Amino acid sequence: MANRVEWVVAELAVAMLGAVLVAVNTRLQAPEVSAQLRHARVRALLMAPRFAHHSFLTALLEILPELDALEHVVCVGEARPPRIRSWASVLEAGTQVLPARLAAACAAVGPEDALVVLYTTGTTAAPKGVLLSHGSALPHCFHTGEALALTPADRLCFAIPLFGTWGCLNTLLSALSHGTTVVLLETFEPRAVLATVARERCTVLHGVDAMFRALLAQPDLDQFDRRALRTGIVAMMAGANPAFVRQIVERLGLPQLIQAFGMTEAHAGVLTGRVTDPLERRLDSVGRPAPGVEVRLVDPDVEREVGAGEVGELRVRGPNVMQGYLDDPAGTAAAFDADGWFRTGDLFERNVEGFYHFRGRLKELLKPGGFSVAPREIEETLLQHPRVREAYVVGVPDSRLGEVPMAFVIPAEGASPGAEELLAFCRARLANFKVPRYVRLVTDVPRARGPHGDKVQKPQLRELALRELGLSQGVPGLGGSGAWLR
Template sequence: MSAPDVDRAAVAPHAVPAHARGADTADQVPADLPGLLGRLARRDPDRIAALDKGRDGTTIPVSRGELWQRTLSLAEELRTGGIGAGDCVAVWLPNWSDALAWQFAVAARGAHVIGINTRYNVDEVTHVLDRARPRLVALAHDFHDLDLLGGLREAVARSTNPPPAVAVVAGPGAPAVADPSASDVGGGAWAPATPVSAPPGIGGSGLDDLVVAFTTSGSTGMPKLAAHRAHGVLTHAVADATTIGIDEADLVLCALPLSGVFGYNTGMAALAAGATCVLQPVFDADTVLDDMAHHGVTHVVGGDDLVLRLAEAWKARPRDLSAWRWLGVADFQGRSRELAEWARDAFGTATAGVYGSSEVFALTAFWPHDEPAPGRWTGGGRVVHDGITVRVVDPVTGEELPPGQEGELQFRGPNVVDAYLGDDSAATKAFIADGWFHSGDLGALVDEGVFAFVCRMGDALRLRGFLVDPAEIERRLAEHPDVFTARVVGIPGPDGDTRAIGFVVPEEGRAPEPASLRDWCAETLARFKVPDAVHLIDAMPTTSGTNGTKIRAATLREWARQRFEDSRST
């Protein structure tokens, strides 16, 4: 098994200034998280920090000064409400500028935010209440016909912790909720006031304070809540802004939920650069494209599932997206390469594959702008600042491996998770004795600080003694004109050897023969890589999280095992 095709000689360092490469950061990184917004407001209070979407679909500009004043007022209300150092505040809001104000205001109190996706079910919300133990929940009022309050009531009833207070947030352009008492779930309820004058000065917070936590993917059970300190958030935001090349004139699409790590890091990078966040509280591809064209969006970060929906909507009704300069894409469904080609050919957009997670931040690494395609479109890249170190180790022996050899990717640095809310034992499993973090991902070093991501270690296939990336087989299947998307999983055969099983969603109106798809693979792949069987299915089983829609490999493995057993019994 080989790493993705990357030109090692061509991998140049990101153009990162001294402050992001480990030198003195005093002039570049604020002293605390609220200071990031505060310095923007002081420098140019009238400049637009965010574009909100009103309930009627209109765009509502939010200036830096307005967002800062809202943050100051909210921080004072939190102080009055008893929120202080070490407390947790759950923010259950869509992508409104209010979600940004809550993050900065909570940090000003020395407290931390746990974001809750508006699509979470009751079990997931209960899990957050049990683990994070929030004293307060900021709850979106009457949002998108979702019964968030009903879900919270049920979650509180199931939780073993005391009920939190509720702050009812009306949303962009709406007046404060006149009677928030209806939202009381047992801990009291209030509605943030609309600032009318400059409130008192903001409280203090420190770089060592926990400020935000994200839910992990939860692929092996209920998710962990990975928390990060202000120092890591700020250092990462500044480095991301610089390495991506965002500046004050740019407009950054914020379509992924701010409650998830990809949406959060994208928004923070935009603010660190002084750019404008184009907020999308609900993802509708046509609306997003209209906004991208109207406002001249320059930067987009998302999974290939999100970008695929944009591409399909654009092909149905093209818009002028010539301002779109950069796409950072995470390959969740194996479609990144074709989408990178579409964006390049249609708009001249440069695409980079990115790497990240809730535990090491999104946009921890991506490929430099001068790395040639198609290597630039794969997962991995160069870490965004020299404070992050990465190595590859043999997952069995723990031996550190040289460039080109595949093993587990491990990380150290301020980007790495600082705590797991409600689960102290999780850190013991996540780290080894000398402080390296187990990513659980298979990859290979290309150069110092540069790596190629291959796949999750549990998804790698050992076929005939060779370690094989299933994406290699999936790409070949997807090249067939009758195939819309493909995924390959491994199951144990009767002899104990792994068997590769392909699942294919055909193009609409097509029904390729499974045997012909195996023959198609055999034309270019080594014999041992040809899947033992290929099954046609109507749709991939997926799970929707805060960072995008991912195919459920575990479900496909179960389907593969069942179909294999059925074939043996007939």
């Protein structure tokens, strides 16, 4: 189901009663939905008959025989088959519940009780069901509102999906806990967002970088009144790009925009900027740890904590961290180190002021000639080139150095940078062992569906690189210009 008021009502009702909400990505195909509903043993399903080009009813009828635990199906709207309950009938049934029974159910809910099961995207492994508790959600989400300085005078244009942790927890609960008005859109559509911001005088707007890029690309952007906009969060899925964040601040008009970093297992906003931070830090970093969240950066090869200016794996500890993966004790145990810190698998660098900069994924770390190189550092360098829109780096075998970087570049609209031009740009800014050995201009890269936009699949991208170099029989090639430098 897309973003609807029934979604919000159901989430809050489920929380009050101590039941567990299982949020399902609306972009999943029927077999994926079936796997998650069966794994979570879902007993009641709230759905809409269709959304965009997806017929959810058709998908449900296809997988219904597989859902042994399912007892109730509730469908919003009028188009529903017989035997599927309407939303109105559920509301009517609720009026028959005795107040004492409702009060007893609410009183029995404690901070350690599970609140939601949210499934990871599964770009490097099968999706896992993450259990988050009441006690992990409420304080952490309140602090998100504090970072944004939300008040009852604010109006949030809510266009990110409710089915992700950023939507159903951090965004929704940070607004409600601060009395902020929520203006809910079913889905993100650039012109609808701009029209809503203008009509409702919205002051807060969140989104991933691709969403903001789409807003800025609207030819009649200046026809929409955006003077009320004040703050919001941008998640830079394609890599840090201070110049682009500055465009959002200045062209769209979000003077107090911040960045943040999080994950399903520990909530959105593990690291977060504050509206009171200096502008340059809000442009080039994801901020500092949220209140109540402990973090440290560790060299995973020797389990040594690293200092400012060094790159290490982010480890997280605190009430915001998950209870575990549903029915996966081995996976849960492997996710934590010996001291109880959650292993994020993400590489960060902390500056002397305490602000954090994302440097890539631990599994993607390259070792050319024995040197540790974070692909994100190379990607961020390429993103500084005015004719580059997106850049992704993987490691490929090399007979002399063992491994060297290979860059896949999506040019800016209408641009066609040469490979030598990009390599020269990198040589002027990076140590020689960090400069890509190969550059490939492409129109797109492999991606996986995520709650907040598509995530690049580095394993498939590396397989493509190996195939292009004649080292693998991997996946089919991508459309592109074929620009290379060896």
